[in-house]
Amino acid sequence: MILAKRPEVDRFLSKPDTGVRAAVIHGKDRSGVAERAETLCKAITPDLNDPFNVTVLTDSDIEADETRLEEALTALSMIGGRRLVRVRLGSDKASIDKAVAAALKTHGEGGYNPDAMLVVEAGALGRDSALRKAAEAGKATVGIACYEDEAGDIARMTREALAADKVGLTSDALAVFVARLPKERGLMRQEIERLALYIGPGSGRTIDVEELEAHLGVEADASLSDAALQAFGGRPGPAQGGLRRALAEGESAVMAVRSTSIHLGKLRRINVLQASGAGAKEAAKAAGVFWKQEAEMLRQARAWSLDRLDEVQDSVNTADLMTKTTGMPEHLIAERLLLEIAVRARRLGL
Numbered sequence: 001m002i003l004a005k006r007p008e009v010d011r012f013l014s015k016p017d018t019g020v021r022a023a024v025i026h027g028k029d030r031s032g033v034a035e036r037a038e039t040l041c042k043a044i045t046p047d048l049n050d051p052f053n054v055t056v057l058t059d060s061d062i063e064a065d066e067t068r069l070e071e072a073l074t075a076l077s078m079i080g081g082r083r084l085v086r087v088r089l090g091s092d093k094a095s096i097d098k099a100v101a102a103a104l105k106t107h108g109e110g111g112y113n114p115d116a117m118l119v120v121e122a123g124a125l126g127r128d129s130a131l132r133k134a135a136e137a138g139k140a141t142v143g144i145a146c147y148e149d150e151a152g153d154i155a156r157m158t159r160e161a162l163a164a165d166k167v168g169l170t171s172d173a174l175a176v177f178v179a180r181l182p183k184e185r186g187l188m189r190q191e192i193e194r195l196a197l198y199i200g201p202g203s204g205r206t207i208d209v210e211e212l213e214a215h216l217g218v219e220a221d222a223s224l225s226d227a228a229l230q231a232f233g234g235r236p237g238p239a240q241g242g243l244r245r246a247l248a249e250g251e252s253a254v255m256a257v258r259s260t261s262i263h264l265g266k267l268r269r270i271n272v273l274q275a276s277g278a279g280a281k282e283a284a285k286a287a288g289v290f291w292k293q294e295a296e297m298l299r300q301a302r303a304w305s306l307d308r309l310d311e312v313q314d315s316v317n318t319a320d321l322m323t324k325t326t327g328m329p330e331h332l333i334a335e336r337l338l339l340e341i342a343v344r345a346r347r348l349g350l
Contacts, residue, residue: 002136003144006153012142013039020142022104022118024135026125027146028276031186031265036146037086037121044084044117052078056086059096069103073112083116092123094130101130108138124276149185154178161192167199168206176209180216182288184269190262191288197255224256228263229293231338232300234345239338243331253330257320260337264316268309270301303348312341 003009013036016023025037038048045053055072062069072085087100100120107118125132125145135143149157155178162168169177177195181188198215199205227242243256266287273283280298289297304312319337323330 001142003142009144014043016040016043020140021114022108022135022141023144024120024122024131025144025146026122026132028124029146029148029184030123030272031184032146033121035185037119041084041086041119044082053081054084059089059091062096062099066099069100073103073107073116073118076113077115083113085116085118087120089120089122098130101134104131104141105134105138108141148183151178154181154188158192162196165196165201166204167196167201169212170206170208173207173209173212176212183286187265187269187288190265224251224259227256227338228260229296231341232263232267232304232345233296234342234350236339236342239342240335243335243338247331253334254323256334257316257323257337261316264309264312266297267301267304268306270297271306300350303350312344315340
């Protein structure tokens with residue numbers, strides 16, 4: 001069956017029908033797909049790291065051995081509860097599409113463990129996709145296409161996220177902020193989080209357009225953003241200088257790591273969009289790149305492949321954890337991260 005309307009999609013993701021055995025969530029916005037899949041998976045089993053009830057497979061796993069998906073769907077829970085089989089597809093290979101479609105169809109018809117829930121995350125699937133057809137045609141299977149959020153949805157998401165931190169925007173400021181956000185949901189979340197930090201979590205403050213513009217206006221030239229830009233561009237000296245300048249201005253090392261993650265996310269978004277056929281300038285705009293940085297960001301995107309960015313993401317995640325748990329000097333953790341990225345960039349020819 002097809003779920004298209006936002007209320008019915010949200011209702012299903014938070015409380016899936018027990019008669020549904022499989023769901024395919026797909027779309028160009030991979031972070032939006034991942035966010036919705038995460039919500040659904042947590043509704044199936046709260047602990048997504050449970051080795052007894054959760055199996056995670058990628059297209060590489062299935063390509064290497066197609067029986068792995070069948071085995072995962074056939075397995076029974078050893079400790080009770082509903083089993084979750086989560087498949088993350090990163091490519092659009094027809095052979096993988098057909099293999100997963102066949103398993104989904106059989107599972108939907110009750111051919112495997114009926115208490116297992118199959119959740120598939122994929123990029124934009126065309127109407128000729130066997131996987132999409134199978135999900136939409138079955139009575140016990142669901143197909144959910146993720147499209148770009150509309151302005152009203154973005155405004156609602158922004159209000160809810162800010163309200164959770166007990167801060168807010170006036171109606172005029174909200175309209176300005178929504179218009180300036182990048183299109184990818186993951187980047188939206190990061191920008192909203194940055195805004196909440198700027199206003200002051202728990203402060204109860206609501207800011208107007210003038211104060212919002214002060215935040216947005218410095219964003220492109222902020223020292224932390226510049227430090228990340230320099231690092232991914234292979235310039236360790238300027239990256240280090242930008243970080244130290246930001247810290248002297250009162251910024252935190254935690255925010256430095258977060259700014260690095262945001263920059264990485266924009267490069268990833270550009271690569272994904274271009275791989276889907278978007279033009280370079282179109283991809284940069286959709287990723288929320290400031291126009292003055294467009295040429296440099298596109299230069300970096302040509303060198304940083306998705307695989308290379310995944311490697312750096314691991315370093316960013318590690319640095320983020322270290323700033324919060326190890327007790328090490330935070331500025332040294334952030335500085336080491338930027339220098340590591342700059343060295344990697346130079347090896348890529350930047």
